[in-house]
Amino acid sequence: xxDNLSCAVCRDLYEDPFLTDCDHSFYQSSxxxxxxxxxxxxxxxxxxxxxxSDLRPIRALSNNxxxxxxxxxxxxxxxxxxxxxxxxxxxGKTDNQSIAVVCQTSRNQPSHKMLxxxxxxxxxxxxxxxxxxxxxxxxxxxxxLKCDYEKTLTHIQDQSVKTEKQIKAEFEKLHQxxxxxxxxxxxxxxxxxxxxxxxxxxxxxxITEEISSLSVTVRDIEQELKExxxxxFLKKLPAVPKRVKQTPRATEGLINVGKYIGSLQxxxxxxxxxxxxxxxxxxxxxxxxxxxxxxxDLRNVRYTGKRKQxxxxxxxxxxxxxxxGSEGFTSGKHSWEVEVGIKxxxxxxxxxxxxxxxxxxxxxxPGNGYWTMVLREGNEYWACENLLKxxxxxxxxxxxxxxxxxxxxxVSFYNSDNKSHMxxxxxxxxxxxxxxxxxxxxxxxxxxxxLKICPRTVxxxxxxxxxxxxx
Numbered sequence: 001x002x003d004n005l006s007c008a009v010c011r012d013l014y015e016d017p018f019l020t021d022c023d024h025s026f027y028q029s030s031x032x033x034x035x036x037x038x039x040x041x042x043x044x045x046x047x048x049x050x051x052x053s054d055l056r057p058i059r060a061l062s063n064n065x066x067x068x069x070x071x072x073x074x075x076x077x078x079x080x081x082x083x084x085x086x087x088x089x090x091x092g093k094t095d096n097q098s099i100a101v102v103c104q105t106s107r108n109q110p111s112h113k114m115l116x117x118x119x120x121x122x123x124x125x126x127x128x129x130x131x132x133x134x135x136x137x138x139x140x141x142x143x144x145l146k147c148d149y150e151k152t153l154t155h156i157q158d159q160s161v162k163t164e165k166q167i168k169a170e171f172e173k174l175h176q177x178x179x180x181x182x183x184x185x186x187x188x189x190x191x192x193x194x195x196x197x198x199x200x201x202x203x204x205x206x207i208t209e210e211i212s213s214l215s216v217t218v219r220d221i222e223q224e225l226k227e228x229x230x231x232x233f234l235k236k237l238p239a240v241p242k243r244v245k246q247t248p249r250a251t252e253g254l255i256n257v258g259k260y261i262g263s264l265q266x267x268x269x270x271x272x273x274x275x276x277x278x279x280x281x282x283x284x285x286x287x288x289x290x291x292x293x294x295x296x297d298l299r300n301v302r303y304t305g306k307r308k309q310x311x312x313x314x315x316x317x318x319x320x321x322x323x324x325g326s327e328g329f330t331s332g333k334h335s336w337e338v339e340v341g342i343k344x345x346x347x348x349x350x351x352x353x354x355x356x357x358x359x360x361x362x363x364x365x366p367g368n369g370y371w372t373m374v375l376r377e378g379n380e381y382w383a384c385e386n387l388l389k390x391x392x393x394x395x396x397x398x399x400x401x402x403x404x405x406x407x408x409x410x411v412s413f414y415n416s417d418n419k420s421h422m423x424x425x426x427x428x429x430x431x432x433x434x435x436x437x438x439x440x441x442x443x444x445x446x447x448x449x450x451l452k453i454c455p456r457t458v459x460x461x462x463x464x465x466x467x468x469x470x471x
Contacts, residue, residue, distance in 0.1 A: 284326040302450035325435030339452040344378040345440035
C-alpha cells in the first residue's frame with residue numbers, strides 16, 4: 001500500500017497529490033522540478049504531453065493518505081520492547097533487532113551500534129532503491145532469454161513438422177521402389193507360370209491323343225488275338241510293334257523357385273544402392289548462418305543476403321556465411337564431392353568440432369582448426385596453410401573431391417573432372433572433424449550459384465575414398 005501511496009518521481013509518501021490527464025499521480029513540487037529540468041512538459045512515467053493547467057488535486061487520495069499515516073503511527077505506537085514495555089525507537093543493524101531507548105542501559109543488551117528507527121528505515125530504503133536497478137536489469141535479461149527460448153521452442157516445433165514431412169517423403173520413395181521391384185518380380189513369376197503352364201497343357205493334350213491312339217491299338221490287338229492261327233494272321237505280326245510308340249519322358253519345366261526367392265532381399269538391396277540418389281554428406285541446418293538458404297534435401301546451399309529469424313544456438317555461425325556437414329568423423333577414410341560450377345568465390349574443406357562459430361573468422365588455417373581450399377576473384381586458388389599458398393591450376397575445376405584420411409592425417413583436394421591432384425594438408429587429428437562449406441557472398445551478382453554436394457553411386461564394397469594418383 002505504501003508503494004501505491006508514493007510519488008512516482010521522489011518515491012516519498014504523498015502530502016499534496018495531483019493527477020495528470022494520463023492518470024498518473026505525483027507531488028506537485030516533484031513534477032514541477034521535473035519540468036524545470038526537462039525540455040518538454042511530458043509525464044515522467046508515460047511521456048504523454050501534459051500541461052500545468054491539467055494537474056488536478058486528488059482529494060480521495062489525500063484522505064487515504066491521512067488514514068494510512070494514522071494507521072502507521074498507531075502501528076508504531078504498538079511496537080514495544082518486551083522487557084521494559086517501552087516504545088521501540090532504535091534499531092541495531094548488527095543483530096537486526098529493534099529496542100527502546102531504555103534497553104541500551106540493560107545488562108543483557110549487547111553493546112552494538114544503535115540508530116534511530118526512522119533513520120535506519122530511510123537508510124534501508126536507499127539500499128533497496130540502489131538494489132532495485134540491478135534487479136530490474138536482471139529481470140529484463142531473463143525476459144530476453146525467455147523470449148529467445150520461446151522462439152527456439154517455435155523453431156523446434158517447426159523443425160519437427162518439416163523434418164517429419166521429409167522423412168515420410170524419403171520413406172515413400174523407398175516404399176515406391178520396393179513396390180515397383182515387387183511388381184517386376186511378381187510379373188516375371190506370372191509370365192514364367194503362364195509359359196510353363198501352357199507347355200504342360202500342350203503336353204497333356206498330346207499325351208491324351210497318344211493314350212487314345214494306344215487304346216485303339218489295344219482293341220485291335222485284342223481283336224486279332226481272337227483270330228485263328230493262319231498265314232494271314234502271321235503277316236500282321238511285324239506291324240504290331242510299330243503301332244506302339246516310345247514311352248513319354250518324365251515331367252520337366254518346373255518354375256525356378258530359387259530364381260525368385262533365393263537371395264531376394266540381397267538382390268533388391270543391391271539394386272536399391274545403385275538406383276537411389278545418395279549423398280555421402282549433407283548440410284547441418286543447425287550450423288548454417290541465417291543468410292544461407294538450404295535445399296530441402298540439405299544438399300544445396302546458397303547465400304541470399306536476407307537474414308532469417310533463427311535461434312542463435314551455440315552451433316550456428318553468426319558472422320561468416322558458413323555451414324558444416326551433418327556428420328563428423330573421428331576415424332577412417334571419407335570423401336565427398338562438391339559442385340562449385342562457375343562460382344567466383346567459395347571455401348571447402350574440413351573443420352574441427354571445437355572451432356569458434358561466433359564472430360569473424362580471421363583465417364581458415366590449421367592453427368585455427370581449418371584445413372581448407374578457397375577460390376577468390378574467379379581465378380585465385382589458395383591452400384589455407386598458416387601461410388597462404390597460391391595454387392597454379394591448369395584447369396578450372398567445376399567439381400572438387402575432398403578426401404579425409406583421419407588416421408593418415410591427410411586432407412586432400414582433387415579436380416573430379418580429370419582426377420588431378422590439387423593439394424594435400426598433413427596433420428595429426430585429435431578431435432572430431434566436420435565437412436566445411438562456404439558459398440561466399442553474391443559479390444554484386446557475380447557469385448549467385450549454390451554449392452552442391454554431388455550424389456554418388458554406392459557399391460556393396462566399402463568406399464575407399466577416391467584417392468587417385470597425385471602425380
